[in-house]
Amino acid sequence: MANLAVREERAAAAAASHNARAALMEEHGERGTRWFHRQADEPAAGAQEPITHLKVPGQPAPVALTGPGTRNTVSAAAAAMYSSTSPTGLFRVQPVCTASQQRPGLAAQGAPQLASLLAQFSLVDPWASKRGGAKGYTHPATPKPATPARLDRWYVSATTAPWVVDVARTYGAPGDHNGVLLTLSLPDLPHAHREQWRFPTYLLFHPSLRLELEQRLEAHVAANPVTSTGDGACTQWEADKFFLREAATSIHRRHARQTRDGLHGVVLAADAAAALADRPGASAAQRQAAAMANLAVREERAAAAAASHNARAALMEEHGERGTRWFHRQADEPAAGVQEPITHLKVPGHPAPVALTGPGTRNTVSAAAAAMYSSTSPTGLFRVQPVCTASQQQLLAAIDRKVPADLQAAAEGSGDGALSDAELMAALAGSANGKAPGSDGVPYEVYKVFWALLGPRLCAAAAAAFAAAADAHDGGEMAAALPASWREGIITLIYKGKSLDRAELASYRPITLLNCDSKMVSKAVSARLQPALDAVVDELQTAFITGRWIGDNALYLQGLIEWMRLDVGADGTPRQGGALYFLDIEKAYDRVHRQWLYASAEGLGFGPRMLRWIRLLTANGSARVCVNGMLSDAFPVLNGLPQGSTASPPLWVIQMQPLTSFLRRQVEQGALRTPLLPSGEQAPPAAHHADDTTLTARDPAVDGPVLMAAVQLFCRASNARVHPDKSKAMGLGRFAHLTGPCPHTGVPFTTGAVTHLGVPLSWDSDVAAADLFTRRARGMAFVARLWAALSLTLVGRVHIAKQVLAAKLAYHFSFLNPSPAHPWPS
Structure with missing residues (x-):
């Protein structure tokens, strides 16, 4: 019975322990608590191995910590190591030199030595020159009238002294010292002020400010009904966006001013109190008032910091630890997305790069931008160059797949072909937040919040532009039908790296930022195109068509390489040969000739209303280049597909399809041979993913020139440019050994892996x-x-x-x- 009692007592203790652990789990479990995260620690986590021996002065070997003398051993070792009375103790008091110490009441002590040190390193104190001899004490908190001093100061070299704009005290720092803020203006610093207005998106998430903006928009919409005649809807839409900008700016400035005024007031009070405390003979009360004013600044800043912390906590609650853009940006490196400023640009007519400083900077940027990009420049990227109509007809004649009648009707749209509110809403829903807006500064988030007010008016503007374009005959007339803000893009520059010359605009990738309202229209038109494109575009074009996957392209090429490796005879030698050509298409989207695009779309069987939409979305426009935040003068853009338009990707696919059709016909007619697949059929001659184009030939010497001739035919028709020497080739089967430039095509062969769509393609x-x-x-x-x-x-x-x-x-x-x-x- 006694044994049973022991067992029951232990069971009760175990149950109590279990209940205590259950209570801990209820309170702290399965959430981000320290207790919960320690549950998966190793059993010995935090445990320290015991000390078995200690070295003690006077003992030749470490002494074991066992037996009755253990405490004496530990005490002797500890005293020798730490005691203030030990000659080797960590906390012993050691002598110091008092001759060089600052003595109270002698503020000028050591002045000659300091002056000598400053002269030795050519350092100057900018306070006197910027503050007119004012004392500017930074240690005002002491109650003793004789002890305030300017203990906190900046020294700058004599060569950088001219860069100093201001030296001023700051208040609210922890401790009893004021800070000193040094403001510099560096020489030859490039312009770094953003000139483009951006909608302050925080207004959308601030309840009272959002409500105020919404009420202003409601009043504006009620007072300005949309007209359905002529270009009135387009003009009204521009007026709506202008009103939105003015209202948002007004609310933002008022809110910023109110937020700033609280801190500004206490800083002014602290400055006034400090000025009184700085005067000779200032009373203890005045010095105490300065200290209290400094404390008020600190408390105001602490309150602002707490508000910022609470705002971040709210963001974490709303967007944190899930698949949101805000959360995934938390681990960005501090400089992520920051681009080194451009300090110089090469400009035609100047022997050396021109510095981007001074009043002539905009002229420099504009001259460089126009020479590099303008359609009117003889070297401009977007210039309209002549194309060969005979080459176009030859490629168009090879098109063997036309848009079926039912899909053509779907692409034409209902009624007069204008976009419906539902189509634009779907386009908006599929547009990600956080995207940079165009010249109007209005992001997608604004349309998502205020769609009920702005959506019908955008729909009316798009319908009016489409109707006005019905009688347009060229790009200029098409442009005139559009709202004015849809005609201009902002080109941002992304440095390509590779140690390219930063003063050359060619070293940067131009990305055109278009307005989000026009991109919604483009996205809706692109959605109409999808079913028809799937019907007429070859299966190995795996980009920008709904339901197609980039991986099909890479898997096909992997399979072809593996098949050619396995297709061997009884003696182990390859039965056939082949070659893959990975083309480098220069400035692919930027060089597309728009007339070729229109001819390709018509050749594929798209109807007149879809053709009108395509012409409207690629109408004549203009652009400005943004360099260090400064915008160049506008220049015309009459050619190419803007990298930034949601319509450009499917339009690129349209103008590439005639080349694919032509190559297939070449294979069918026997003019071009490709490797035989296991089925006995010839491999497809082309595989595309957007502008990543891979061509296939059986014999580089015989079929390679046929491929290159077809590519040159396409270049003459479309204004494309392919660099054979920048392209790559991989030999297959009997030609797997090939390396170096091919004498028949100019494309260099490699035996190493070729990275295609992020996948290394290799024999091994x-x-x-x-x-x-x-x-x-x-x-x-x-x-x-x-x-x-x-x-x-x-x-x-x-x-x-x-x-x-x-x-x-x-x-x-x-x-x-x-x-x-x-x-x-x-």
């Missing part, structure tokens, strides 16, 4: 996979370190592991398998 897939996943692992480790710096709950860490880290591998796992023989780096 194991080696390619090992190299790829080693690089992927390093990238994942780098990203993991960025996220590790953030305090995330278990839910957040799981999300990052799946959606960020694992996602970096998901695409490549579709094509290559990591091999255990090539372990990843840890």
Whole structure:
């Protein structure tokens, strides 16, 4: 019975322990608490190995910490190491030199030595020259009248002294010292002020400010009904956006002023109190008042910091630890998205790059931009160059797939072909937040919040532009039908890297920012195109057509390479040969000749209303280049597909299809041969993903020139330009050994892996996979370190592991398998 009593007592203790743990789990479990995250620690986590011996002065060997003398051993070792009375103690008092110490009441002590030091390093104190001899004490808190001093100061070199604009005290810093703010204006600093207006998106998430803006919009809409005649709807739409800009700017400035005034008032009070405390003979009360004013500044800034913290906490509650843009940007590097300013630009007529400083900067930027991009410049990227109509007709004659009647009718749209409110709403719903707006500064978020007010008016403007374009005959007349703000783009420059000359505009990728309202219209038109494009465009064009996948392109090429490796005779030699040509199409979208695009769309069988929409979306326009925030003068853009338009990708597919059709016909007629597939059919001669084009030939010497002739035919028809020497080729089967420039095509062959759509294509897939996943692992480790710096709950860490880290591998796992023989780096 006694044994049973012991067992029951232990069971009761275990139950109490279990209940206590259950209570802890209820309070702290399965959320981002310290207690919960320690549940998966190793059993010995935090445990320290016991100390078995200690070295003690006077003992030749470490003394074991066992037996009755253990306390004496520990005490002797501790006193020798730490005691203030020990000659080796960490906390012993050591002598110092008092001759060089500052003595109270002698503020000028050491002045000669300081002056000598400043002269030795050519340093000057800018306070006197900028403050007219004012004392400017930075240590005013002491109650003793004789002790305030300017203890906190800047010294600058004599060469940088002219850069100093101002030196001023700042208030509210922790402690009893004021800070000193030094303001510099560096010489030859490029213009770095953004001239383009942007809608202050925080207004959309501030309840009272959003309500005020909404009420102003409602009043404006009620007072200005949309007219349905002529170009009135387009003019009204421009007036609506202007009103939106003025209203948002007014509310934003008032709110910013109110927020700023609170801190500004206490800073002014602190400045006034400090001025009184600085005067000779200032009373203790005046000095105390200065200290209290300084404390008020600190408290005001603390309140602002708390508000900022609360706002961030609200953002985390709304957008955190899930697949939102805001959350995924938390681990960005501090300089992510920041581009080094352009300090000089090469301008025609100048022997050397011109510095982007001074009053002539806009002229310099404008001259460089016009020479590089303008359609009226003889070297402009968007200039209209002559094309060969005979080459166009030859390619168009090869088109063998026409848009079926039912899909043509669907692309034409209902009624008069104008876009419906539902189509524009769907386009808006499919547009991501956080995208940079165009020249009007209005992002997608504004339309999503105020669609009920703005949507019908945008729909009316788009319908009016489409109706007005019915009688237009050229790009200029088409442009006249559009709202004015839809005709201009802002070109932003993305540096290409590779140590290219930063003073050359050609070293930057031009991205055209168009207004979000016009991009919604483009997206809606693109959606109408999709079913028809799927019917007429070859299956191996895997880009920008709904339902097609980029991976089909890469998998096809992988399969072709593997088939050619396996297709061998009894003696192990390849039965056939082949070659893949990976083309480099220069400035692909920017060089598209618009008349060729229209001819291609008509040749594929699109109806007159869709052709009108295509012509309207590619009407004559203008652009400005943004350099360091400064906008160049506008220049005409009469050619190309803007990189930034949601319609450009499917339009690129349209103008490429005649080349694919022509190559297929060449194969059918026997003029071009490609490798034989296991079925006995010839391989498709072309595979595309947007402008990534891969062509296939059986014999580089015989079929290679036929391919290149077809490519040159396309270039003459479309204004495209292909660089054979920048393209790459891979030999297959009997030609797998080829390397170096091909004498028949000019395209260099390589025996190494060719990266296509992010996938390394190679004869040895194991080696390619090992190299790829080693690089992927390093990238994942780098990203993991960025996220590790953030305090995330278990839910957040799981999300990052799946959606960020694992996602970096998901695409490549579709094509290559990591091999255990090539372990990843840890």
